[in-house]
Amino acid sequence: MNAPATTELPVIVIGAGPAGLAAAAHLLERGIEPLVLEAGPAAGAAVREWSHVRLFSPWGEVVDPAAEKLLAPTGWTRPDPATYPSGGDWAEQYLQPLADVLDERVRTGAQVTGVSRAGRDRIVDADRDAQPFVIHVTYADGRQERLLARAVIDASGTWATPxxxxxxxxxxxxxxxxxxxxxxxxxxxxxxxxxxxxxxxxxxxxxxxxxxxxxxxxxxxxxxxxxxxxxxxxxxxxxxxxxxxxxxxxxxxxxxxxxxxxxxxxxxxxxxxxxxxxxxxxxxxxxxxxxxxxxxxxxxxxxxxxxxxxxxFRPDLSFLSEVRLGLDERLQAPVALAPLIDPNQHSCGTVYPHGHRELSHPEQGIYLVGMKSYGRAPTFLAMTGYEQVRSVAAAIAGDLDAADRVELTLPETGVCGGAGLFxxxxxxxxxxxxxxxxxxxxxxxxxxxxxxxxxxxxxxxxxxxxx
CATH class of the missing domain: 3.50.50.60 (FAD/NAD(P)-binding domain)
Known part of the structure; x- marks a missing residue:
């Protein structure tokens, strides 16, 4: 039996947090099937672990536009844009409803243990880019599976590796x-x-x-x-x-x-x-x-x-050892992104929005997005992650004009963000x-x-x- 054409395969998204679920929404908007693999027992598992902490950013800045379009037919209404959610609010009032809409496209209790090219370890050049990605998954019940994908978006964050x-x-x-x-x-x-x-x-x-x-x-x-x-x-x-x-x-x-x-x-x-x-x-x-x-x-x-x-926090790169990543030697962020976010160099107002080009790697078709894309850099805004996945989804769809177009205006505070007490x-x-x-x-x-x-x-x- 012949393997399906690479373009017929889904894009696998690792992590059902804010960036991962937004990536799935943007892919669907472009007619591309996503499959989201979440290691935790529920969508937003990491966010739920700091459910008692309030975000810096108000609701108006932590809901992705494509995700909101996906939610609208269900009768979902975004909370007051000017109010500030806690982590628990974000998970229960936004992330979980979004995962529910995505339904079977989100699998929980699915730990990704390896990513590679089918039949190619990281050494092999021959016909590499023509091969689909193979993702090794271990489920909470001990079952193991190997999945094929046309592209991989790693939005697994850094929460698990302080x-x-x-x-x-x-x-x-x-x-x-x-x-x-x-x-x-x-x-x-x-x-x-x-x-x-x-x-x-x-x-x-x-x-x-x-x-x-x-x-x-x-x-x-x-x-x-x-x-x-x-x-x-x-x-x-x-x-x-x-x-x-x-x-x-x-x-x-x-x-x-x-x-x-x-x-x-x-x-x-x-x-x-x-x-x-x-x-x-x-x-x-x-x-x-x-x-x-x-x-x-x-x-x-x-x-x-x-x-x-x-x-x-720092990124877990262990399950990506067989793909060719281009990472900065200090931050463990993509090399083109690192100078923009390096806390040794930048001031808060100098970081500008970025997309698929800054997030690309020598291994075509794999992207680290969201907090994981920042490696060890400490500051991040949800809006930045949403812009990343919008650009990446457009690039995977072949719409480079849209992928290259910046569609986000950040405050002069740049990408400084995260969760806090307010x-x-x-x-x-x-x-x-x-x-x-x-x-x-x-x-x-x-x-x-x-x-x-x-x-x-x-x-x-x-x-x-x-x-």
Whole structure:
């Protein structure tokens, strides 16, 4: 029996998150059959894991236009565009209804374990581009399957692979042994069991981006509550504290993110968290029921009860080892995209929308999109992902004019984005950008025992505007 022509095969999309489901909607709009493979038990599985956290971006910016068209015949109505959803809202009110419309085109509990060219490992050149992709899948029930595809869109994100506490990019000595006291996500302090874990405890928060801001604000709120007496945060930064440490504040064109940075700053100034700067974690030692963090320069901190590591995420490239990817050696992002998003180089207003050309690889027909396309770069907006998949779907359909056309205007804050804590949707929208124009040392209030070190050269560990 002859194999079907490559153009008759579906496009396989890896991941049923915001970018993956939007990719499926754009493919359908172009008459191309998608098949979405989601490792989790439901659409938006990763988003559901931070369901308690509120987005920076309002509903008007987190619904893809092609997806909305697909949803419209079902009677679905987009929530108030000016309001800010939580991760749980996003998953339940948008991602799940979209997956329901796509129906059998979305398979959950489907873990992709390998992607290659049919009959060709990464070494073989002969007739390579004429072969379909072969995708190895293991289902939750243990069943395995091999699927053929005309193209592959990897929108699996980076949520499953958080970066470690160790400043070298590797786990700190003792980090794995202390796993029972360390988490790599913003804790849900509304959950009674989680709240009890941190109430009255001393908790180290490692990281300098939006997730760290969120954790600090949550811990400060807990400290102010009746059951949180004695709760204390210890904020560990690899750099010094400067004018850009807390983001753009009231000048941030994404007011939700600005409010988040101000909440973290207040937590420090009001004494609910101590900031320790220039601290690069090398060792995590046990001290009875507590942990002691040791820096590479030998500094030792007072013992803490818990550690929250929020040092960013990195892409899982293990199942792509047999395809030819062109990735930047630093960010692990596509080589043409990397200079646009490199936190060592760019400022928030200099990143422009991009599409299939910046996302292409030596292996024709495979694209990394969404948060995964940014590799280790820390900042991303849902709008950027939607524009990516619109362009990629057009390219797969052969409509290069549409694929090359930029159809998105980002705010001057560029691609800085993600999820954060925000409780004031009416906040001021004025200002010129997300980042402070020049690093200036911040004199923090007397109530906090703050170690202010030198301002490090280059970008902060969490990127220019948080992660």
């Amino acid at each position: 970066s470690p506490a160790g400043a070298s990019g590797l786990a700190a000595l003792g980090e794995r042994a202390a796993a029972d006291r360390i988490i790599y996500r913003v804790p849900d302090l509304k959950d009674p069991a989680v709240r009890a874990r941190y109430a009255g405890k001393r908790t180290a928060v490692i990281g300098s981006g939006a997730s760290a801001f969120t954790a600090l604000a949550y811990l400060a709120d807990l400290a102010k509550a009746g059951d949180g007496t004695g709760t204390k945060g210890v904020w560990i930064l690899r750099r010094g504290i400067s004018g850009s440490t807390f983001g753009g504040g009231e000048a941030d064109q994404l007011p939700a993110r600005g409010a988040l940075g101000l909440a973290a700053k207040a937590a420090v100034e009001q004494g609910y968290a101590d900031a320790v700067t220039g601290f690069r974690t090398e060792v995590i030692e046990r001290d009875g029921e507590q942990l002691v963090l040791v820096a590479e320069d030998g500094r030792r901190l007072d013992p803490v009860d818990e550690v929250i590591v929020l040092t960013g 409780d004031a949707p009416e906040a001021d929208q004025s200002g010129d950008g997300c980042c402070a124009p020049a690093p200036q040392l911040v004199q923090l209030g007397a109530p906090a025992a703050v170690a202010v070190g030198p301002v490090a050269e280059g970008a902060p560990a969490g990127g220019c505007c948080g992660s």
